[in-house]
């Protein structure tokens with residue numbers, strides 16, 4: 001009798017496939033400036049993207065690889081659903097090229113129906129709380145997360161590359177399946193942002209032509225950005241050692257270093273927990289509405305407690321917000 005299929009084997013193979021789908025393809029040395037690299041807040045990032053081979057980059061975390069792969073799957077689903085709904089979906093994954101500035105990009109697709117002109121579309125699938133936080137171009141520009149602000153920069157450069165006045169950012173709520181469209185227009189602000197990125201592309205091209213590593217001024221050197229960067233080990237940014245660093249002695253370090261190692265091991269599980277926890281609670285809130293206080297999910301019982309919060313009686317006085325992030329350096333720190 002044939003050996004039974006093991007659940008663990010299926011899950012492992014599925015994860016390996018997803019990892020390959022996202023983590024290996026598209027991470028080689030770029031021969032041109034990808035629009036998405038130009039939207040990154042660090043100019044050095046765009047230069048390294050052209051200079052550093054794949055095997056010298058920090059490998060993509062499996063958790064992120066799954067997220068990217070999921071995003072691509074969602075885009076395919078949206079396209080298929082729009083076609084099934086009777087729209088003509090065309091120019092799928094067509095390439096945009098601007099040889100003068102060595103800029104390349106890929107549009108997701110264009111959409112039209114008989115009797116109407118078409119429009120270019122870029123799909124982003126979002127967690128419910130991200131989906132709910134965006135209803136306008138201003139929401140994109142002022143968003144607290146940089147990856148959302150990058151979407152604006154990406155699409156305005158697409159508009160210039162494709163010589164069009166309008167672009168649709170199509171957002172899909174991954175939890176409820178809802179769709180919304182934010183229409184971007186090529187106005188003066190959009191032009192300015194596109195010009196900023198074209199100027200960046202020119203500087204990147206000059207550095208690449210000379211085979212020149214990024215200069216210090218081109219590095220953002222921000223722990224919250226650098227800790228996620230695939231070029232960290234090549235770039236070795238001078239993290240916070242600007243005369244304000246405190247160097248701990250071996251005695252002061254004590255357990256702290258091994259706790260940081262343990263923290264790093266737990267980090268991906270913790271962020272997965274946070275994201276799943278938020279998504280579940282948003283969904284529970286949505287299905288419960290304003291009246292129900294219990295939602296039964298199979299064997300799970302979600303209890304909802306609503307507590308009125310009084311408005312602040314007086315304005316909050318000024319205080320200093322402290323954010324601490326960690327990144328492991330391969331450069332000597334002691």
Ligand code: SF4
Pocket residue numbers: 042043044045048219220221222225226229230231232235236237
């Ligand atoms: S490690 Fe930081 S400074 Fe260096 S390229 Fe990446 S984001 Fe820029």
